[in-house]
Amino acid sequence: MEDGFFLRAYDVVRQVPAGRVATYGQVAAAMGEPRKARYVGFALHSSPGVAGGVPCHRIVFADGSLAPGFAFGGPGEQRRMLEAEGVGFLPNGKVDMRRYKWEAL
DNA sequence: CTTATGACTATGA
């Protein structure tokens, strides 16, 4: 498996508590490189999954929308997982970032 | 070496 950037990405994502969400850029920023938001997504694509300690379902777009098209079996699946953790969604189908956006302490 | 691509983000129409 890839190491370095990917492992760092996993490490950051792993720090996101349940019931919280983080954006790609935010994870990248936590790694010290906010310009690599795209790689965070790419790393999550290659991630071992939730079972591997990488809750990729907690990572969303900057506007709170979920990953397009594919994901864990469908965006509906991702949303369901987040709701199961206590994350609330807005009427527009996006995560209530104002309330659930994670901040690196 | 250059070109193409991508689970992003910001900006403009």
Next chain:
DNA sequence: TTCATAGCCATAA
């Protein structure tokens, strides 16, 4: 409001 485009940078060919 939604849609399209540009910029970002690592990896692959």
